Amino acid sequence: QKEVEQNSGPLSVPEGAIASLNCTYSDRVSQSFFWYRQYSGKSPELIMSIYSNGDKEDGRFTAQLNKASQYVSLLIRDSQPSDSATYLCAVRKNQGGKLIFGQGTELSVKP
Amino acid sequence: DVKVTQSSRYLVKRTGEKVFLECVQDMDHENMFWYRQDPGLGLRLIYFSYDVKMKEKGDIPEGYSVSREKKERFSLILESASTNQTSMYLCASTGGGSYEQYFGPGTRLTVT
Numbered sequence: 001q002k003e004v005e006q007n008s009g010p011l012s013v014p015e016g017a018i019a020s021l022n023c024t025y026s027d028r029v030s031q032s033f034f035w036y037r038q039y040s041g042k043s044p045e046l047i048m049s050i051y052s053n054g055d056k057e058d059g060r061f062t063a064q065l066n067k068a069s070q071y072v073s074l075l076i077r078d079s080q081p082s083d084s085a086t087y088l089c090a091v092r093k094n095q096g097g098k099l100i101f102g103q104g105t106e107l108s109v110k111p
Numbered sequence: 112d113v114k115v116t117q118s119s120r121y122l123v124k125r126t127g128e129k130v131f132l133e134c135v136q137d138m139d140h141e142n143m144f145w146y147r148q149d150p151g152l153g154l155r156l157i158y159f160s161y162d163v164k165m166k167e168k169g170d171i172p173e174g175y176s177v178s179r180e181k182k183e184r185f186s187l188i189l190e191s192a193s194t195n196q197t198s199m200y201l202c203a204s205t206g207g208g209s210y211e212q213y214f215g216p217g218t219r220l221t222v223t
Contacts (some may be wrong), residue, residue: 044214098156
């Protein structure tokens with residue numbers, strides 16, 4: 001079992017819809033959770049971090065964390081073609097600053 | 112804004128060459144990381160450093176070494192480049208009590 005799992009996709013949504021990206025993790029001691037966006041040929045860009053159970057909103061993005069079920073999700077409201085990218089989930093355990101990355105979910109927003 | 116820079120965007124080297132990849136951050140971050148990213152394998156941690164002159168092996172350190180002589184600079188060294196080291200290399204940094212990692216633009220290395 002991988003430590004951080006994401007569906008590889010591609011996830012295809014129409015413009016204006018809500019895109020829902022999911023991530024599960026295996027280690028219950030995981031402390032911090034991050035979502036990165038990566039455009040093709042570019043480096044990952046941090047979108048959001050979340051540390052406690054519940055929802056965290058930033059503009060069109062909402063991160064949701066459920067530690068009991070060991071999953072974290074990212075919702076993108078009013079999806080735009082410019083949101084088309086690969087989204088990486090990352091998890092920090094209790095070992096300093098190391099992050100464990102999922103393999104990413106490819107999102108395609110169709111005009 | 113955090114700025115992480117890498118010495119080259121694209122690099123082509125021959126098998127057996129010694130290769131230096133440099134990473135510089137301007138936010139006085141304590142922690143720096145080197146990853147490689149390959150299709151289907153995701154991001155894999157090669158080495159990281161929590162302080163000057165300090166280094167820790169990541170998940171795939173074989174064939175690589177690192178150097179951190181100054182806080183802002185973290186170098187990745189391929190002692191004798193091989194074709195299976197053709198990859199995208201990404202540097203990241205974090206610090207100041209935050210665990211949010213910020214990435215440089217990446218170096219796409221091709222070993223022929």
